[in-house]
Each structure stands twice: as C-alpha cells, then as structure tokens.
Amino acid sequence: xxxxxxxxxxxxxxxxxxxxxxxxxxxxxxxxxxxxxxxxxxxxxxxxxxxxxxxxxxxxxxxxxxxxxxxxxxxxxxxxxxxxxxxxxxxxxxxxxxxxxxxxxxxxxxxxxxxxxxxxxxxxxxxxxxxxxxxxxxxxxxxxxxxxxxxxxxxxxxxxxxxxxxxxxxxxxxxxxxxxxxxxxxxxxxxxxxxxxxxxxxxxxxxxxxxxxxxxxxxxxxxxxxxxxxxxxxxxxxxxxxxxxxxxxxxxxxxxxxxxxxxxxxxxxxxxxxxxxxxxxxxxxxxxxxxxxxxxxxxxxxxxxxxxxxxxxxxxxxxxxxxxxxxxxxxxxxxxxxxxxxxxxxxxxxxxxxxxxxxxxxxxx
Amino acid sequence: xxxxxxxxxxxxxxxxxxxxxxxxxxxxxxxxxxxxxxxxxxxxxxxxxxxxxxxxxxxxxxxxxxxxxxxxxxxxxxxxxxxxxxxxxxxxxxxxxxxxxxxxxxxxxxxxxxxxxxxxxxxxxxxxxxxxxxxxxxxxxxxxxxxxxxxxxxxxxxxxxxxxxxxxxxxxxxxxxxxxxxxxxxxxxxxxxxxxxxxxxxxxxxxxxxxxxxxxxxxxxxxxxxxxxxxxxxxxxxxxxxxxxxxxxxxxxxxxxxxxxxxxxxxxxxxxxxxxxxxxxxxxxxxxxxxxxxxxxxxxxxxxxxxxxxxxxxxxxxxxxxxxxxxxxxxxxxxxxxxxxxxxxxxxxxxxxxxxxxxxxxxxx
Numbered sequence: 001x002x003x004x005x006x007x008x009x010x011x012x013x014x015x016x017x018x019x020x021x022x023x024x025x026x027x028x029x030x031x032x033x034x035x036x037x038x039x040x041x042x043x044x045x046x047x048x049x050x051x052x053x054x055x056x057x058x059x060x061x062x063x064x065x066x067x068x069x070x071x072x073x074x075x076x077x078x079x080x081x082x083x084x085x086x087x088x089x090x091x092x093x094x095x096x097x098x099x100x101x102x103x104x105x106x107x108x109x110x111x112x113x114x115x116x117x118x119x120x121x122x123x124x125x126x127x128x129x130x131x132x133x134x135x136x137x138x139x140x141x142x143x144x145x146x147x148x149x150x151x152x153x154x155x156x157x158x159x160x161x162x163x164x165x166x167x168x169x170x171x172x173x174x175x176x177x178x179x180x181x182x183x184x185x186x187x188x189x190x191x192x193x194x195x196x197x198x199x200x201x202x203x204x205x206x207x208x209x210x211x212x213x214x215x216x217x218x219x220x221x222x223x224x225x226x227x228x229x230x231x232x233x234x235x236x237x238x239x240x241x242x243x244x245x246x247x248x249x250x251x252x253x254x255x256x257x258x259x260x261x262x263x264x265x266x267x268x269x270x271x272x273x274x275x276x277x278x279x280x281x282x283x284x285x286x287x288x289x290x291x292x293x294x295x296x297x298x299x300x301x302x303x304x305x306x307x308x309x310x311x312x313x314x315x316x317x318x319x320x321x322x323x324x325x326x327x328x329x330x331x332x333x334x335x336x337x338x339x340x341x342x343x344x345x346x347x348x349x350x351x352x353x354x355x356x357x358x359x360x361x362x363x364x365x
Numbered sequence: 366x367x368x369x370x371x372x373x374x375x376x377x378x379x380x381x382x383x384x385x386x387x388x389x390x391x392x393x394x395x396x397x398x399x400x401x402x403x404x405x406x407x408x409x410x411x412x413x414x415x416x417x418x419x420x421x422x423x424x425x426x427x428x429x430x431x432x433x434x435x436x437x438x439x440x441x442x443x444x445x446x447x448x449x450x451x452x453x454x455x456x457x458x459x460x461x462x463x464x465x466x467x468x469x470x471x472x473x474x475x476x477x478x479x480x481x482x483x484x485x486x487x488x489x490x491x492x493x494x495x496x497x498x499x500x501x502x503x504x505x506x507x508x509x510x511x512x513x514x515x516x517x518x519x520x521x522x523x524x525x526x527x528x529x530x531x532x533x534x535x536x537x538x539x540x541x542x543x544x545x546x547x548x549x550x551x552x553x554x555x556x557x558x559x560x561x562x563x564x565x566x567x568x569x570x571x572x573x574x575x576x577x578x579x580x581x582x583x584x585x586x587x588x589x590x591x592x593x594x595x596x597x598x599x600x601x602x603x604x605x606x607x608x609x610x611x612x613x614x615x616x617x618x619x620x621x622x623x624x625x626x627x628x629x630x631x632x633x634x635x636x637x638x639x640x641x642x643x644x645x646x647x648x649x650x651x652x653x654x655x656x657x658x659x660x661x662x663x664x665x666x667x668x669x670x671x672x673x674x675x676x677x678x679x680x681x682x683x684x685x686x687x688x689x690x691x692x693x694x695x696x697x698x699x700x701x702x703x704x705x706x707x708x709x710x711x712x713x714x715x716x717x718x719x720x721x722x723x724x725x726x727x728x729x730x
Contacts, residue, residue, distance in 0.1 A: 029678045196684070199668065199677070201566055201590040207669070207677035215678050222682040225566040225668055226592045227624025231689035234626065259592025261599065262627050269630050303564065303590055304572070306671040312564070312572035313394045313580050317587040319561070324596035 007170040007177065007184050007217050011142075013052060013060040015135065020064045022052050023171060029212035037061075040069040040096065047099040047106070050203065054172020055246045055282055056141045059105030062096050063134035066113040069096070070130050074123055085126060089117045101294045102255055102323050104247040104284045109137045138174045144279040144337035145175025149185030152242070152277060152335045156182060159239035160192040163229065163267075166200040166257035167209035168244035168277065179242035179277040180213065182335070187219050194220040196238065198229055200257055202302040202320065226259050230266040241267045242335075245278040252328025252343035253290025258321055264330040273332040280336050280348055290325035298322045372534060372541040372549050372582050376507075378417060378425040380500065385429045387417050388536060394577035402426075405434040405457065412464040412471070415568065419537020420611045420647050421506045424470030427461050428499035431478040434461070435495050439488055450491060454482045466659045467620055467688050469612040469649045474502045503539045509644040509702035510540025514550030517607070517642060517700045521547060524604035525557040528597065528632075531565040531622035532574035533609035533642065544607035544642040545578065547700070552584050559585040561603065563594050565622055567667040567685065591624050595631040606632045607700075610643040617693025617708035618655025623686055629695040638697040645701050645713055655690035663687045 012023040020037040027033055035051070037043045043065035046052045052061040069092040074085055093114040097107045116133035120126040156162070162183065166172075169180035176184045186193040195214055200206035207223055214221035224232060232238060241263060247255040254260070254276050267274040287293060300318035305311060312318075334341040338348070377388040385402040392398055400416070402408045408430035411417045417426040434457040439450055458479040462472045481498035485491040521527070527548065531537075534545035541549045551558040560579055565571035572588055579586035589597060597603060606628060612620040619625070619641050632639040652658060665683035669675060677683075699706040703713070 029675075198592075199566065201564070201592060204676045207681075211677045211681045215681060220682075222684050223668055223677055224684050225623060226590070227563075227566060227622075227627060228684060228686060228689070230627035230630055231623070231686065232684065234689075257592075258590060258596070262592060262595030262631055265595055265634050266627055266630050303588055306569070307674050307676055309672055309674060310394075311569045311671065312576045312588055316572075316576045316580060317585075319587050319589050319593060319597065321593060321596065324593070 007213065010170045011138075011174055012054070012057050012171045013064065013138070013174060015064055015067075020061060020068065022046060022061065025051060025053065025171060025209065028208055038068070039072065040065050040092065043068060044096060044099045053205070054167060055103040055105040055244065056173040056178070056279060057171070058100060058103050059109035059281060060138045060141060060174045062099070062106045063109040063113045063137045065096050066092060066110055066117075067127070067131050067134050070117065070127050074126060077123075080123060082123060085123050086118055089114055089126065100296060102246045102296045105281045108281045112137055141174035141279060141281070143175070144281075145173050145177055145181045147337040148178055148277060148279065148335060149176060149181035151337070151339060152182030152275070153185040153189060153191070155275070155333070155335055155340050156186075156240055160186075161194045161196070161237055161239045163196045163198070163232065163238045163241045163263070164210065165198045165206065165243050165260055165263055167205040167213070169210060169213040171209050171213060172244065178244045178279065179275075180210065182242055182277060183214070183219060184217065187217065194222070196222050196224055196232060198224055198226045198259060198263070200259060201226055205257070229263045233263075233266045233270040233272050238272050241272060241274045242277050243275070245276050245282045246323055247293055248276065248278060248283045248334065249287040249290055249293065250285045250344065251289050252331060252334070253293070254326045254328070254331060255290065255293045255295065255323045256326065258324050261324040261326045264326045268330050274330055275333055275335055276331050277335040280338060283345060283348055285345070285348065290327065293325055295325070296322045372578065375535045376503075376539055377419070377422050377536045378429065378503070378539060380429055380432070385426060385433065387411060387426065390416060390418065390536060390574065393573055403433070405430050405437065405461065408433060409461060409464045418570070419532060420468040420470040420609065421538040421543070421644060422536070423465060423468050424474035424646060425503045425506060425539045427464070427471045428474040428478045428502045430461050431457060431475055431482070432492070432496045432499050435482065435492050439491060442488075445488060447485075447488060450488050451483055454479055454491065465661060467611045467661045470646045473646045477502055506539035506644060506646070508540070509646075510538050510542055510546045512702040513543055513642060513644065513700060514541060514546035516702070516704060517547030517640070518550040518554060518556070520640070520698070520700055520705050521551075521605055525551075526559045526561070526602055526604045528561045528563070528594065528603045528606045528628070529575065530563045530571060530608050530625055530628055532570040532578070534575060534578040536574050536578060537609065543609045543644065544640075545575065547607055547642060548579070548584060549582065552582065559587070561587050561589055561597060563589055563591045563624060563628070565624060566591055567671070569671070570622070594628045598628075598631045598635040598637050603637050606637055606639045607642050608640070610641050610647045611688055612658055613641065613643060613648045613699065614652040614655055614658065615650045615709065616654050617696060617699070618658070619691045619693070619696060620655065620658045620660065620688045621691065623689050626689040626691045629691045633695050639695055640698055640700055641696050642700045645703060648710060648713055650710070650713065655692065658690055660690070661687045
C-alpha cells in the first residue's frame with residue numbers, strides 16, 4: 001500500500017475497520033509501505049520494537065490496540081458479567097501501557113479508551129464506545145498538530161533556519177507533526193524554511209525518517225551527525241531549535257530522545273532559543289520534576305550495530321538510554337495546541353490525571 | 366600479519382625496511398591485520414581515506430611517506446644536482462602535507478624529515494638522513510606517549526571513571542596513546558579505571574577502535590551513543606573527560622574530532638574536568654585562535670551511510686565537518702609529554718614553527 005497526499009493527509013497509524021495499519025518504518029527511506037496489526041500482541045510488539053514510534057503515534061496505536069483487545073476478549077463471550085468485562089478492559093489497558101514506559105501519551109490514550117469503555121451499559125456497547133474514543137484520540141491529535149503548527153509558525157515568525165532532533169513529523173504523530181508541524185506550516189504558508197536534522201543515533205530516526213519526510217515534502221533539509229550540533233549552533237546559522245517530547249512534567253523538565261539534552265545545553269551557550277513542541281497529551285502533571293521520569297534503557301545491540309551490521313566488539317558493554325531529561329531552565333517555551341506555555345502550566349486541564357490512573361491499572365496487574 | 370604484545374608494544378604505522386606497514390583499521394574490530402604501503406601515492410591515499418588516522422599516527426605515516434618518496438625520486442637519478450634534489454624533496458613534502466589539512470602533526474613530521482634531508486651533503490645522504498629522522502619522529506612519539514601517560518596518571522590520581530571520544534590509543538599514535546595512554550598507564554599501575562567511550566559518528570572510531578583496544582587490553586569499557594554523553598556527564602558518574610587533539614593553537618583553542626565541543630560544553634555545565642591530552646607536536650603556535658583553523662569537510666556519504674549501507678535518502682544534503690573547535694575556556698588543562706600546561710604555553714619550544722615552513726612549502730607548489 002502506498003500512501004498519497006502531503007504530510008497533512010498521512011498517518012503512520014490508521015484503522016482499516018478490523019485491524020491497525022502502520023507504516024513499516026523499518027523500510028524507510030527506501031519505500032513507504034503499511035503493515036497490518038491484527039492482535040494486541042502484534043500491536044504491543046510493534047510499539048516495543050519501535051515499528052510505531054513518536055509519542056503521539058504510540059498513543060494512537062495504543063488506543064486502537066485497546067479496540068483490538070476488546071474485540072478479541074469480548075466478542076464471543078456471551079456469559080460475561082459487565083464487572084467481569086470491565087476487569088478485562090482494565091487488565092488490557094495495563095498490558096498495553098507497559099509496552100513503553102517513558103512516552104506518557106500511551107497511558108493517556110489507553111486510559112481514555114478504557115474510561116470510555118467503562119461507561120458502557122452493556123457488553124455490546126463496550127466495543128462501540130472504545131472504537132469511537134480511539135478514533136476521537138486520533139482525530140484530536142490530528143487537530144492538535146494543525147494548531148501546534150500555526151501557533152509555532154507565529155512564535156517562530158522570521159526564523160527560517162531550524163535545528164531539530166529525531167523525528168517529530170507525520171511519521172511520529174497522527175497529524176502532520178509537532179516540531180516538524182511548524183516546519184510544514186511555514187512551508188504551507190510559503191515562508192522560507194531550512195531544517196538541519198540530527199541523525200539521532202542509535203536508531204537514526206533523523207536520517208531515516210526526518211530527512212525522508214522533508215525531502216518528500218519538498219523542504220530544504222541538511223543532515224548532520226549528532227556530534228555536529230554544537231558547532232552548528234556555535235556557528236550562528238541556526239535561528240531556533242525545535243524538538244518534540246515524550247513527557248513534560250509539572251516543573252517543565254522534558255524527557256525526549258537521547259541527545260536532546262546536549263543540544264539544549266549547546267543552544268543555551270550559543271544563545272539560540274530552544275523550543276519543546278508537543279500536544280498537551282505529552283504533559284504529565286503527576287510528576288513534580290524530571291527526576292521522577294522512568295528512563296527506558298534499550299538493548300545494547302542498538303548501539304553495537306548499525307542497521308544490523310556490527311560496528312563494535314560483539315560483547316562490549318553499552319549504556320543505551322532511549323531518552324534524556326532536559327531541565328526546564330534550558331527550554332525557551334513549550335509550543336502546544338493551546339498556546340505557547342511556560343511552567344507552571346496553569347493553562348492545562350487540571351482534572352485528575354488520566355496517566356496516574358493508567359499507571360495504577362498497570363501496577364495492579 | 367597479526368600483532369602481538371600489549372598496547373605499549375604495538376603501532377598502527379611501522380617501517381619494514383622497504384615499505385610502510387599500517388594496521389588495516391577498516392577490518393577492526395573483526396580482525397587485526399597490517400597492509401603494506403609501497404608508494405607515496407598509497408601513503409597519501411591511506412591518510413586521506415583514514416586508513417591511517419589519529420594525529421600522531423598520521424605524522425608518523427607522513428614521515429615515512431617522505432622516505433618512500435625520496436627513495437623513488439632519487440635512487441635511480443644519477444645526474445641530479447643537490448639543489449634539484451632539494452627541490453624535489455620540498456615538493457614531496459608539500460604534496461604529503463596536503464593529504465589532511467587539520468592535523469598539524471602531519472606537517473610537523475613531514476617538515477622534520479624534509480629539514481633533515483636538506484642537511485645532506487650529497488644525494489646519497491638524503492635517503493639515510495630522511496629515514497633516520499622519520500624513525501626518530503616515531504621513537505619520540507612513542508616516548509611522548511609514555512610520558513603523557515605517566516603525567517596524566519598523576520594529574521588524574523583517584524579519578525577512575527573517564528569519558529573519552531573517538532580513538533586516542535595505540536591505533537591513533539605511535540606509542541600507547543594520548544588520552545588512552547593515561548588509561549593504559551592507570552591499568553599498568555594496577556589502579557582502577559573504567560572508560561565510557563562515545564561511538565564517534567560518523568566513522569565510529571569509538572565503537573570500532575576504542576572499545577576494541579580496551580577490551581583487548583582487559584580494561585572495563587562502556588560504549589555510548591554520542592548523544593548520551595550529556596546525560597552521562599549530568600549523572601555524576603564521570604570523574605573526568607579526556608580527549609585528544611588534532612591541533613591546539615596559541616590561545617588554547619583545540620580542533621578535535623567532531624562531537625568534542627558538545628562534550629566540553631556539557632562537561633562544563635556538570636562541573637566535570639575536561640582535559641585535552643596531546644604531544645607538543647599537536648600544538649600550532651602560528652595560529653592565535655581557533656578561528657584560523659581550517660576545518661576539513663568530509664564526504665556526505667560518511668553520514669548518509671555506514672559500511673556502504675544507506676541510512677538516509679541517497680541525495681540528502683549533509684554538513685560533515687571532521688572536526689570542531691573547543692574554546693580554551695572549556696579546557697581544564699592540556700596534558701603533554703612536557704607537563705600539564707595552560708595557555709599561554711610558555712613551556713613549549715619557541716623555535717620558529719616547523720608547521721609554518723611546511724605550509725609554505727605546500728603553498729609554493
């Protein structure tokens with residue numbers, strides 16, 4: 001299956017009526033193809049091995065995985081009580097949330113679907129309510145991306161040369177992107193924009209995905225090794241840094257792709273503004289500071305190898321955190337779909353956090 | 366040919382009587398083998414494509430390339446005058462120096478051999494004097510490494526966990542290394558030492574070479590992606606950063622492998638001492654500040670690919686500087702074979718710079 005249309009019309013995660021379709025990101029930049037995920041196990045595995053990645057996209061995939069799981073667990077069970085069915089849904093939520101611990105959007109989206117399902121008056125309603133909520137999560141993220149792009153375009157007016165890290169475009173979200181959404185918004189408005197993209201070792205999402213997305217959209221992009229970010233910032237050529245987020249906590253500390261902290265420190269030294277660009281679903285007000293964020297450590301072979309080819313002694317020790325935490329003091333501002341924010345984030349909804357509830361479901365299993 | 370013995374006895378560049386032997390670094394970490402270079406062209410090509418790398422090792426290879434060139438140009442020429450022969454030697458020096466512009470050791474070593482040859486009273490003496498000087502350059506670097514290791518061991522007493530970048534061990538020098546020489550000296554003295562090694566994209570010298578060297582020597586090493594350096598430094602686990610240098614100018618600004626600047630900035634923020642470790646042959650007093658350093662830009666495919674495998678869209682623009690410049694203010698001290706230095710480097714020999722002379726030879730061609 002080959003997708004058509006610009007970045008605003010594409011999605012790495014979509015519902016085909018009975019299964020999840022995801023972009024097979026392992027085949028990029030060579031070809032753009034979709035894979036079908038027909039079971040919860042397949043969806044959890046796709047999230048865990050990063051076939052689906054990017055905090056908002058993981059959220060969307062998790063929401064649809066809830067639908068798959070509900071279909072499979074409840075569709076042929078005629079003698080289940082409603083409380084029993086609710087327990088199955090809660091257990092399912094916990095199982096999906098544990099696929100990746102750092103991106104808060106996953107627990108947020110899964111909890112939304114679980115919450116909608118919990119409102120069902122009959123077992124037959126559970127599926128319908130869950131599917132409707134999952135599709136709403138996806139539609140809302142699409143709209144959030146659009147608004148982030150416009151709000152970011154206003155905030156970064158006149159700043160045409162941007163440095164970014166990892167991938168935050170349509171391949172990482174359910175719309176046209178977060179940090180790259182600003183780039184797409186600038187391009188759509190006919191404004192000049194040139195992106196420097198860090199390659200983002202170990203998994204090279206910048207090289208494989210961001211460079212591909214931008215070339216595909218006809219936008220100027222220059223790829224650099226991660227180590228080149230500091231001298232690039234020192235050179236005066238960069239007007240602003242824009243990155244995404246996997247989790248933003250109450251004081252503004254940000255978990256994002258490994259390498260983000262070094263870029264933020266170098267940007268500060270060079271006087272270049274550093275923006276975190278994310279939907280409000282990436283905010284986690286239940287944690288006071290970044291110290292509380294669980295940082296996922298990934299397999300050593302991601303660093304030992306390069307596209308499956310060994311680049312280091314086979315048994316060498318590796319420290320491979322997937323994320324780092326950038327302290328709030330290095331962040332110029334947070335660009336979201338509700339505006340340009342600064343901590344404390346009083347503009348965010350203050351309802352009891354769905355993340356906490358989802359974590360509790362997970363912990364209770 | 367397989368080398369034997371510990372790091373103190375090995376060399377990536379050696380003279381076998383008629384040709385240069387170099388470690389085939391492209392085959393590491395899989396196997397350790399030597400290649401023979403029998404012509405100046407082969408030696409220049411080896412330097413240019415980084416088959417020989419590391420500032421001191423490049424210097425040694427350049428010195429021996431002078432010997433190969435002199436042999437080839439003068440050995441069968443019986444009707445050359447001495448001034449004609451000297452002109453040939455000067456042209457040869459210029460040609461070799463241009464193989465890589467940033468590492469100052471190359472011009473320094475080549476100029477030493479050219480200078481020794483210029484003192485010959487007959488054409489027959491030229492070869493002998495050049496060979497003797499080239500071997501002296503190599504022996505002096507071996508001794509400089511040994512002294513750097515001991516001086517560094519004293520300076521870093523009690524600091525056992527070190528972060529390093531790229532490769533500065535026996536594969537990069539003519540002795541046991543510069544920054545890694547300190548590690549080897551600590552290990553040889555029975556002191557605890559644990560190295561965190563950045564992989565050093567794009568060419569992964571940290572993964573391919575440093576990790577291999579340290580495992581081979583029985584020293585604890587943990588490999589990290591370059592982007593993990595900043596959070597590692599912030600974690601408090603690193604006692605000091607030790608890196609090499611390709612050129613250190615009069616005010617202390619340092620050109621070194623791309624990625625060094627970002628590590629230095631992050632180390633300063635985390636209060637971790639940052640040491641530059643290099644022989645005095647890496648100092649270039651003819652340049653006042655780092656702004657004057659020519660930064661070599663390398664082919665785009667080094668970033669787009671690894672071992673021939675594409676990780677980015679084939680035609681994507683790339684900015685691939687081989688080096689960056691770390692300002693002196695971020696450097697705690699410079700560990701050399703003549704002691705622990707701080708700018709201005711009054712302890713260095715103040716004789717007219719050989720680099721300048723070599724550059725002039727090159728420019729006159």
